[in-house]
Amino acid sequence: MEKINIRKDDTVLVISGNDKGKKGKVLRIFRKTNKAIIEGVNMVKKHKKARKQNEQSGIMSMESPINISNLMLVCPKCNEASRVSHTQYEGRGIRVCKKCGEMIVR
Template identity: 50%
Template sequence: MNVKINDTVRVLTGKYKGKEGKVLVTSPKHNTVIVEGVNIVHKHEKARRANETSKIVTEEAPIDVSNVQVVCDKCGKATRVAHAEIDGKKVRVCKKCGAVLDKAYSKKAKADAAAAEEAPKKRVRKRSAKNAEEQETAESTSAVTGEE
């Protein structure tokens, strides 16, 4: 199943066609998902005790996973999901624009990039020609005499 909890998905068929929502629950066993604000049903609950009241409860019902597609954060389009291996991790990728869909991986990559920018850059000093010659002669004499 390519849909995960907290993904934004678009409904492809049925009464709620075109509506977008966040995935609340996935059920791989039944191949269904529950999407926020989609497939609303009314359940009538009867009072079971003397101090309870009867009520009508509205809640989201499951939708088959084949009727939804993941919406890419980068391009904003409903897309099929591809799988790729990046830095040794298997991640979900948008088929249309190639962006990484896994939010945890995206956050880690951004944090790593920010840390690399903030790290102080190493300064490399150029050796003067005189120092370079002295060092070369010292190395050659130590090689000849066997000193280290």
């Protein structure tokens, strides 16, 4: 199984599919299915019916999950989509940007 290098609140770049080239923030990760929800990416329209009086019915846009293999982490330091390596720092697993060598600490 591929190791998931992406964590919640990371910024990622979409590297394939309809939204190729878009960047967004990781809102949710589904480890079991290797998918993630990215802000503003893979938007689908859903029809919504008002069930309560103060709800609006109509068409809503919302994010649907995308395969993590279609995503690449954007390094917060150099702002480039980058592969990462892993290192240990003070007993924690830390990701390191392969482009600029900075540790990506979260």
